[in-house]
Amino acid sequence: MKSVRRTDKAKQSATPTSGDVSGNLEKLGIFISYASEDMQLALAIYNGIKAHLDTDFTDVWIDVEGMRSGFDLKTQIRDQLKQTDILIVVYTGQEKESHGFTGLEIGFFLREQDETNRPAEPRLVVFYLDKMPIVAAGLKGIRLGVDKTEMALEEAAYRKKLSSVDDSHALSLFLRDLEESVNVFRNRLSLPDQPYLPDARSLAAQNILFDIFKALQTRKDFEVNPQRKVILAVEGDLTKDSAELPGSSTMSGDQATMSIFGIAETSILWKDFVDSASSQFKLIWKSTIERVVLSSLDQLEADNSQIIVAGYDQDIYRLILTKRIRYNNGAKEFHLYLVKVLKPNPLGNERTTRILKALGLCCRFRFMFFESASEFSSSFFEYRTIAQSRDSARSLIRELDFLSRDSFEAKLNDPGAWVDFTNWQTVTEISRVYLPLEKRLREAASHMFDAVDDARAGAAQKQIVDVIREIEAAIDKPNMTLIRALSNALMENLQSKGR
Incomplete structure (x- = not known):
């Protein structure tokens, strides 16, 4: 809860001069x-x-500047609470955890009432939206009086609805209590x-409720974030020259987001994430996430093309x-969204679509390995620098993953599905030769990711080149x-018009 002075001069007991009651008086303190x-x-x-009360004998305080420092009650706030007769708590259930209903002002106020002799009876009143907080059981509560179904009303319509608020309304009764307390002073x-006239009191209650209605109309009803989000918290050393994330880093997200990676936990150590991830994807997941994170350390914009x-x-x-957040203790935090790429809807005859997808897969495979201009051809890979080869290895694994995904989606991951378009000999020849080569190619690329020095990276680069040459020699003609x-x-x- 918050509280700051926005009112008249400090309270001091004094006898007013004739015709003047606006001097320094002891007043009804409302906080x-x-x-x-x-x-x-x-x-x-x-x-x-x-607007309603006699301001000569009323002192109302409210926070508009945030005078609190951390959780410490400032001296001015403590002094004001000592002079408070009525503490009004506004409660809608939307407080942050650090500003719960049982805030420091309330505890201090209740404690001070046992030690202070004030003219008015001390009271704590809760203005609530839907229901009183559990910890406020037994306290006086005033419902703000706006139902969710009324939020869409025009202002004129709601103002008309408020005409039924009379002197028996809870807010009117509360204002009458304040009037009586003012008269005590x-x-x-x-x-x-x-x-104080009853009609004026009812109008004041209506005006308060109307202003509350206008304020509530501008509040969010609900907020949905359709994207998946993970947060990487890094406590170890991390610079633009780092090769990977420290294993002690923490990766966290909601259950729906973590399930993308096949993880049941909502928080997991980076080392455990890499160790437990699917063998098919773990290396590209690790490399891609690290690339996005590390790319943000030496430039304003991260590599968000991954x-x-x-x-x-x-x-x-x-x-x-x-x-990207950096804390004073050196810890870092990275917020990443996983935005799902929408898939196009298939059109036309199912067999025509499958043939076209199969043709696309075969052509993409050919463009990857059998065309000299491709960054995945053996000659292109062989003459790249170590840094360039790391990037190409990452892109290569990603393209292989795309081929695997598209094949699965088109129901072409089973070799038997291809017999509808060609003969068994071609299918078995490609499957028998290529599948072991793909496995070796992925392993060589993983060695490229994990290489801790240029010598090992160079050896991994040679492995990749050798495997690609075997693919070029064995798969070119069958492809x-x-x-x-x-x-x-x-x-x-x-x-046949797709029949």
């Missing part, structure tokens, strides 16, 4: 405590009370009661770093044969 999220509601109550100086393939359905997610067969099958299917 409004609220969470920062409820400031507009608190101001509506503050303004309404100030007037009577101590032998002054007559301030006359994509990962994850989940049983092998969905594609773009990894975007939205926030071309398969492309011809798929092209013929597509033409035949189109000529």
